[in-house]
Amino acid sequence: MPDPLELIPAAFERQKFAIARLISVFEDPRPAAADQRKRILETLQSSGRSRRGMFLGFTGTPGAGKSTLVGELANRLIDQNPDRCLAVLAVDPSSHVSGGSILGDRTRVRFSFGDDRLYFRSQASDQELGGISRTTFSVLRLLYHLFDVIIVETVGIGQSEIEIQQTADRVFLLLQPLAGDQIQFMKAGIMEIPDCFIINKSDEKEAAERTFHALRASLQLIRPGENRVPIFRTSALTGMGLQDVLDYLLDFLHQRVDGAALDASLYRREVYYFEKWVKDELGRQGLHMLSDLGGARELMDDAGGFDGAQKAVLRAVQDSRKELESRVSEVLR
Ligand SMILES: Nc1nc2c(ncn2[C@@H]2O[C@H](COP(=O)(O)OP(=O)(O)OP(=O)(O)O)[C@@H](O)[C@H]2O)c(=O)[nH]1
Ligand SMILES: [Mg+2]
Known part of the structure; x- marks a missing residue:
């Protein structure tokens, strides 16, 4: 096994094997790995090449279209700037992951084949920690230096929203169109966390419209004085509304200069x-x-x-x- 420090130049060149090997050091619970991480991070920090990526959290109800939407946004973000590179870290419920490989028929984030500016990795979540894995943040500390944008996809089950808030620069909560009264069942605690809401599958026009108004009304109750919490309406399938989310992200990305x-x-x-x-x-x-x-x-x-x-x-x-x-x-x- 080569010294992980030797993999850093290849990781900056976005060679997938090098990135994967470094990630495994950041997922390793053994004491010796802490020492390796320290040396890796010191090398990255002093390289003058750190990309200081921004962390975006996408969470929300199962099946709301998180992976599809993240894939669409990721492709648009790199199309928009040829120098930009982006990683997606998808935290999967443990039952879907076995020995690090994905089972089952969950829709994965789909990237344009062969573009090395996009990197995808999945992690199994720890059931007891909610939607996030014990090592998610550890891996983000590495990806921070290697990518401009790092998207974390988690299944929203309460606890994961709270963790993601501690982790991400911006948190998006994805909903799918609901019947009007269902929205009242969303826990107030969860509604307080996201910076933005996205009603995906807004190709279901009427239900999306109802959900939008119900959400706006409950946000006015739960987050009074904050009446401009953005609510985007998107369809990851037709592309509707994606440009608005993209503009919001680009605006945020451009503010990050210091x-x-x-x-x-x-x-x-x-x-x-x-x-x-x-x-x-x-x-x-x-x-x-x-x-x-x-x-x-x-x-x-x-x-x-x-x-x-x-x-x-x-x-x-x-x-x-x-x-x-x-x-x-x-x-x-
Ligand atoms: N009509 C419609 N269907 C969509 C849209 N976005 C995603 N879907 C479909 O919804 C299903 C679930 O999409 P995913 O992207 O896997 O949803 P997810 O939130 O990542 O799901 P989990 O990770 O399993 O929680 C798939 O069949 C998608 O094709 C949309 O905007 N409109
Ligand atoms: Mg998904």
């Missing part, structure tokens, strides 16, 4: 996810430990970032487990 601010915003997310990781791995005891050490940010700063801090915690856990084992066997002797 590299230092983008890096700082990624760092804030790293702090959030580091704390979450400690909680997942070590529970409440872990959180107590973090606060005794001055908090996640403090520990990360001392350890040279997210991966250094992860490595320090994993080492400490290994050591204390060994100590615990020997104490217990002493007691039993």
Whole structure:
């Protein structure tokens, strides 16, 4: 196995095997991988080639047309600018994924064949974490440097919306046309999260129209004073309304000029996810430990970032487990 650092030039050239191999380092739970990630990220950051991609979250009800729409938008985004490159990370419910390969007949994002400016990857979600995988954010930290736009597709089941809000620069919630009263059943908590709503399948004109008005009305109740939350009406099949979404995205993309601010915003997310990781791995005891050490940010700063801090915690856990084992066997002797 080559040193992953050697794969970086090929990853910048968008060679798929190199990107896939690097991603596997970012999905690897073993302590040694934390060290590799640290070195990879340091190399990417100092390369002067980081693309500082924006993260877009697309979530929504199963079958609303997320993959179809994401595929259409992705193709348009790269058609619009020959230098642009884009990755899609689709988080699939675990039942659909076996040993990393996709089973079943779920519609996949379809890209123009052979265009290396588009990269697709799927991940199995952790059931207990909602729609997102334990390593989604970890992989995004890598893709940030390699692509201009990174789209995360998740199945909306409540928790995933909350996670995606912590992760993405913009969150889109996809709905399909509903009967007017169904919309009232959407949980208010979920309605608070998205930056934009998309009523896809608006080729079903009447139902889409009703849904639009019902959504507008409930947003006025749930998010008063925010009466301009964008609601797009699209059809991923006919192309209707896609240009409006594209214009919105391009506008947002063009506002992103300050590299230092983008890096700082990624760092804030790293702090959030580091704390979450400690909680997942070590529970409440872990959180107590973090606060005794001055908090996640403090520990990360001392350890040279997210991966250094992860490595320090994993080492400490290994050591204390060994100590615990020997104490217990002493007691039993
Ligand atoms: N009529 C109509 N059908 C659509 C539209 N967009 C997608 N579909 C169809 O809806 C079905 C589901 O589309 P997907 O793109 O797989 O939906 P999804 O939200 O990614 O589904 P999951 O990932 O399984 O939750 C497919 O048969 C699509 O062809 C649309 O705008 N109009
Ligand atoms: Mg899908």
